[in-house]
Each structure stands twice: as structure tokens, then as C-alpha cells.
Amino acid sequence: MKIPFSPPYIDQEVISEVLDSLESGWITTGPKVRDLELEVASFSGVDFAACVNSWTSGANLILKWYNIGPGDEVILPAYTYAATALVVLHAGAKPVMVDVNDDFTIDSNEIAKAITSKTKAIFSVDFAGYPCNYDEINAAIASKKDLFQAKGETQSKLGRILLISDAAHSIGAKYHNKPAATFSDICIYSFHAVKNVTTAEGGAICINLPQPFSQEEEYKWLKLNSLNGQTKDAFAKSQAGSWRYDIVSQGLKINMPDISAAIGLAQLRKYEGTLLPKRKEIYTTYNTAFGKYDWFQAPPLDNKDKSSSAHLFPLRIKGISEDMRDEIIQLVSKKEISVNVHFIPLPMLSLFKNKGYNIKDYPKTFDNYSREISLPIYPQLSEEEITFIVDSIVEAVNQVIN
Numbered sequence: 001m002k003i004p005f006s007p008p009y010i011d012q013e014v015i016s017e018v019l020d021s022l023e024s025g026w027i028t029t030g031p032k033v034r035d036l037e038l039e040v041a042s043f044s045g046v047d048f049a050a051c052v053n054s055w056t057s058g059a060n061l062i063l064k065w066y067n068i069g070p071g072d073e074v075i076l077p078a079y080t081y082a083a084t085a086l087v088v089l090h091a092g093a094k095p096v097m098v099d100v101n102d103d104f105t106i107d108s109n110e111i112a113k114a115i116t117s118k119t120k121a122i123f124s125v126d127f128a129g130y131p132c133n134y135d136e137i138n139a140a141i142a143s144k145k146d147l148f149q150a151k152g153e154t155q156s157k158l159g160r161i162l163l164i165s166d167a168a169h170s171i172g173a174k175y176h177n178k179p180a181a182t183f184s185d186i187c188i189y190s191f192h193a194v195k196n197v198t199t200a201e202g203g204a205i206c207i208n209l210p211q212p213f214s215q216e217e218e219y220k221w222l223k224l225n226s227l228n229g230q231t232k233d234a235f236a237k238s239q240a241g242s243w244r245y246d247i248v249s250q251g252l253k254i255n256m257p258d259i260s261a262a263i264g265l266a267q268l269r270k271y272e273g274t275l276l277p278k279r280k281e282i283y284t285t286y287n288t289a290f291g292k293y294d295w296f297q298a299p300p301l302d303n304k305d306k307s308s309s310a311h312l313f314p315l316r317i318k319g320i321s322e323d324m325r326d327e328i329i330q331l332v333s334k335k336e337i338s339v340n341v342h343f344i345p346l347p348m349l350s351l352f353k354n355k356g357y358n359i360k361d362y363p364k365t366f367d368n369y370s371r372e373i374s375l376p377i378y379p380q381l382s383e384e385e386i387t388f389i390v391d392s393i394v395e396a397v398n399q400v401i402n
């Protein structure tokens with residue numbers, strides 16, 4: 001039984017929406033992107049969301065918006081996808097990596113220790129779709145407010161460290177029964193092909209800035225600077241008589257095309273009612289099925305404070321080594337089940353290792369990584385496939401640990 005890891009959800013409604021864009025005569029940024037932005041914003045409990053062509057582009061733009069550059073530091077977990085740190089390097093700033101909790105999210109005590117007068121932003125990664133401890137993170141930022149040294153107008157206006165949630169996994173996650181996006185200043189989703197909601201490639205920036213910021217003004221800034229700093233996008237320019245435009249800032253070119261937005265629009269419309277509940281159901285099925293084995297370590301579970309978007313099922317096996325984990329993956333791969341490991345910690349990747357980051361400084365990150373296997377979890381999985389995955393994992397684990 002061949003089981004892919006994370007195929008995109010493409011049904012007739014997705015196809016119809018894409019066809020609608022193709023047949024409309026307009027395929028790049030236009031009405032579909034606008035519709036997707038409105039849906040994403042309302043679903044996330046914010047007034048404005050700006051769509052871009054990836055999470056990475058969105059994060060590059062936000063670091064530019066907050067005037068982050070050489071000499072600045074940005075705190076992030078050592079346990080994340082490389083993009084979270086790469087955008088900091090692109091800005092010319094220093095990624096300051098800290099360790100994570102047992103639930104894979106960034107450790108707020110480590111954040112408090114890592115904050116210096118150079119710290120300008122923090123990336124909190126809602127790993128697997130499970131929200132970070134936002135109350136503690138916001139408290140850590142508030143407690144170090146006196147250290148903050150503003151550079152430029154936007155930083156002076158906020159007057160503290162900017163909290164950006166890397167919500168690449170967590171669209172639909174809740175914290176204190178509210179969208180998790182409303183607990184950070186800026187929340188960036190990824191709509192990459194493997195994520196819960198996709199536009200093939202894409203992302204969205206949710207704006208949740210405190211007073212005296214105008215969400216609308218900042219939204220306009222993001223739109224302008226995601227399209228070359230051009231005062232009219234191609235759609236507006238295409239209207240008869242609207243040819244004249246100006247370039248008013250040195251913007252990036254990272255806009256999302258309508259043809260991509262169409263995929264996300266159709267998915268998002270059935271996300272809360274169908275796709276997300278299905279993911280959560282599979283999460284529970286796995287949890288119950290593995291629950292009877294004493295080698296099973298339950299992944300982060302929903303509780304009174306947090307509700308996950310069930311992007312990943314991060315299985316951990318108690319007491320095994322990294323080599324044993326790899327052997328288990330080998331065995332299930334022979335059955336044509338595609339699994340993954342989230343993530344190879346940043347300090348173990350050549351780029352960061354060569355910059356002097358050392359995995360020994362991040363013991364919890366290494367422990368989580370060395371015993372982790374991410375299992376397939378997506379709405380199209382059948383009961384038969386889920387049973388086959390569970391049986392194959394149990395068999396492989398028993399073979400390797402005995």
C-alpha cells in the first residue's frame with residue numbers, strides 16, 4: 001500500500017475555482033487574492049491579511065518593515081525549518097537560537113535569557129500546529145522593555161521587541177479559545193503545497209499590531225512593498241484609462257497570483273468544517289492506537305488553553321537513539337509508507353554549523369529530533385491506510401527495540 005506523506009487536497013471545488021481564474025482572463029494578483037485575504041483575515045480574527053508568494057517572502061518583508069539589519073539580533077528556536085533563520089541572515093542580522101520545550105515549542109525562559117539590547121524580534125514557531133506559550137512569551141518581552149533600543153520610526157512606535165509567529169503549520173490553531181494569530185504582533189502563514197491550506201506556493205501576513213498603529217496603513221505598506229513599491233498593481237493598471245503609476249519605495253516583488261489564490265480559497269472554504277476536523281480525527285485515532293504501547297510518547301495534545309491545527313503527527317518513541325529511529329524509518333519505508341522527521345535541528349545543518357552553532361547547546365531540541373517520526377496526516381487518508389500505518393510502525397518499533 002503506497003502512502004504519500006502529504007499530498008495536496010485537490011477536489012472538484014478547487015479545480016472549478018482555478019478554472020474560474022483561468023477563464024476570467026486575469027491570472028495574476030487580482031480579485032481572487034483579495035477574496036483570499038478577506039477570508040484569511042476573518043478566519044484569523046484580524047482586520048487585515050496580506051497575501052504574498054511564500055512564508056519566506058512574507059518574513060523577509062516584515063523584517064524589512066521593522067528596519068532589522070546588521071548589528072540586530074532575532075531570537076528563534078533551534079528546532080524549526082531553515083527559512084525561519086535564513087530570513088534573519090538575509091536581513092543582515094544575527095539569528096539567536098534557543099532551545100525548545102518538551103512540546104517542541106520555543107522555551108520562554110530561554111527567550112528571557114537570550115534578550116539583549118540588540119534584540120529586535122522573536123519568531124515563535126507553532127510547531128506541528130500547536131501554539132506556543134504566548135502569555136509567557138509576551139511577558140518575557142514586556143519584562144525586558146527597558147533594554148529595547150529603537151532604530152527608526154516603526155521601532156519607536158512599537159517601542160519593544162516585535163513578536164512574529166511562524167504560523168507555517170498553524171492556520172486554524174486556537175489559544176485561549178481564540179485564533180492563535182491574535183496573540184502575536186504579526187502572524188505569517190505558509191501556503192506551501194504540504195501545508196494545511198495551500199496555494200501551491202504562497203503565504204499570508206496577518207496584522208495584529210497594537211495602538212497607535214493603523215492596521216490598514218500597515219496593510220497598505222505591505223501590499224505596496226510586495227509589488228515593487230508600485231502605486232497600482234497590474235489589475236488596477238489594466239482598467240481602461242488607469243495606465244499611469246509611480247514607484248514610491250524600493251519594494252520587493254513577492255505578490256501572489258490569482259491562479260494560486262484560487263486553490264487556497266476553495267480549500268479555506270471547507271477548512272473549518274471539513275478538512276481541519278478530519279485532521280484532528282486522525283490525530284486522535286493515532287493517539288488512541290499507539291496509547292497502549294509503553295514506548296509511545298504522546299505528542300502535544302489539545303487542552304483548555306490550546307487547540308492544534310494538527311498539521312503534523314510528531315510521534316516520539318521513548319528511549320531510542322537517533323540510529324534506531326532511522327532504522328524504524330527504513331523498515332516502514334520498505335512498506336512504501338512515506339514518513340518524515342521534523343525537523344533536522346538548525347545547528348546540525350552545514351550552513352549554521354559552519355557559523356559556529358552547536359547542537360550540544362540545545363539538548364531538548366536534539367532529544368526531540370532524535371526520537372521523532374512524523375506520520376502521514378491529511379483528510380484524504382482512509383481508515384484502512386491509517387490502520388496499515390499504525391501496524392507497520394508498531395511492527396518496526398518492536399523489531400528495533402527488541
Ligand SMILES: *Cc1c(COP(=O)(O)O)cnc(C)c1O
Nearest residue numbers: 054055056081083168190191192
Ligand atoms: C514550510 C515552513 C516555512 C516556509 O514556508 P514557505 O512558504 O515555503 O516559505 C517556514 N517555517 C516553517 C516552520 C515551515 O514549516
